[in-house]
Amino acid sequence: MPEQLWFTALLNRLFAGPVTALLRVIHIEPHHPAAPIPNSLAMEILVFILLLVLFLLLRSRLSVDSPGALQHMFEGLEGFVQDQSNEIIGHHSEGYTAFLTALLFFILFCNLIGLVPSFESPTAVVVVPLGCAICAFFYYQIQGFKHSGIGYLKHFAGPFWWLAWLMLPIEIISHLARVLSLTVRLYANMYAGDMVTLVFISLVPVALPIPFLGLHIFVSLLQTYIFVLLTTVYLQGAVAEEH
Amino acid sequence: MPADSEKRDSSDKENFWVQWARYSELALIFPAAVVVGWLVGAALDRWLHASWFYLVGIVLGIVAGFIELFRLVLRDWK
Numbered sequence: 001m002p003e004q005l006w007f008t009a010l011l012n013r014l015f016a017g018p019v020t021a022l023l024r025v026i027h028i029e030p031h032h033p034a035a036p037i038p039n040s041l042a043m044e045i046l047v048f049i050l051l052l053v054l055f056l057l058l059r060s061r062l063s064v065d066s067p068g069a070l071q072h073m074f075e076g077l078e079g080f081v082q083d084q085s086n087e088i089i090g091h092h093s094e095g096y097t098a099f100l101t102a103l104l105f106f107i108l109f110c111n112l113i114g115l116v117p118s119f120e121s122p123t124a125v126v127v128v129p130l131g132c133a134i135c136a137f138f139y140y141q142i143q144g145f146k147h148s149g150i151g152y153l154k155h156f157a158g159p160f161w162w163l164a165w166l167m168l169p170i171e172i173i174s175h176l177a178r179v180l181s182l183t184v185r186l187y188a189n190m191y192a193g194d195m196v197t198l199v200f201i202s203l204v205p206v207a208l209p210i211p212f213l214g215l216h217i218f219v220s221l222l223q224t225y226i227f228v229l230l231t232t233v234y235l236q237g238a239v240a241e242e243h
Numbered sequence: 244m245p246a247d248s249e250k251r252d253s254s255d256k257e258n259f260w261v262q263w264a265r266y267s268e269l270a271l272i273f274p275a276a277v278v279v280g281w282l283v284g285a286a287l288d289r290w291l292h293a294s295w296f297y298l299v300g301i302v303l304g305i306v307a308g309f310i311e312l313f314r315l316v317l318r319d320w321k
Contacts (some may be wrong), residue, residue, distance in 0.1 A: 163299070169303050170303055173279050173280045177311075178272065230264060
């Protein structure tokens with residue numbers, strides 16, 4: 001039996017049967033049939049529930065005349081993403097703000113939830129950043145096709161038609177490398193941050209870990225920002241008018 | 244005009260952060276392109292029962308890394 005957080009244990013107690021059955025339908029045999037849900041997935045589900053509850057709460061309290069602190073905070077973050085994508089992509093960036101803001105909130109909450117005792121950051125497990133990077137990759141490719149149609153493929157052919165046979169594999173490798181780069185950056189930073197905090201908490205449990213917890217918050221914010229910023233830059237490359 | 248200069252300062256600051264993120268990407272995109280090239284080549288080797296695609300993949304990965312580097316430098320140089 002793997003080591004489980006209390007929330008993972010709760011999910012496994014409730015859903016282990018159906019999840020194992022579902023995995024077997026798609027020919028995947030879980031390592032632990034009695035506990036098929038790992039900590040990282042449980043934490044992702046928790047973040048999803050938290051965000052859902054938070055936004056429902058916010059929705060019920062929306063006010064134009066007297067916005068509350070929560071509304072101010074979320075509007076500020078949304079405005080920040082909007083301004084940034086407007087600066088990078090241009091005037092037609094409004095359509096992408098929803099995805100970028102959702103990505104920002106999900107990664108930020110995933111990074112920060114590790115600070116709560118008895119929880120851990122799901123982004124410190126490589127599959128979670130990989131999932132986010134794959135989502136970002138498919139999103140900007142789909143937007144590229146939506147924007148330019150089949151002409152989007154010209155982005156992969158390079159500047160000269162006679163060089164297309166060489167540029168095509170190079171561009172494909174370059175685009176796939178972005179997924180790896182986004183994944184490794186987020187995963188490595190969050191994993192290292194978790195380890196440093198954990199080591200100092202185990203060495204000196206009083207006072208000394210506080211600066212490292214502060215550092216963890218800073219790294220969480222910075223990595224979220226970089227992930228969203230680079231996704232915006234890739235999106236700009238995909239929907240750019242001229243290449 | 245203070246408002247204009249303030250706006251320009253804030254825009255410069257944003258540009259700095261965007262530039263900083265782009266340059267920080269280079270540290271990872273270069274090795275990532277080589278690794279992806281190698282993985283794609285190795286997959287082709289396995290699929291086509293060949294033994295040289297991985298080398299082609301690594302070379303293309305290195306070229307892809309350099310192209311990204313040149314693109315970034317040229318974009319900021321213009």
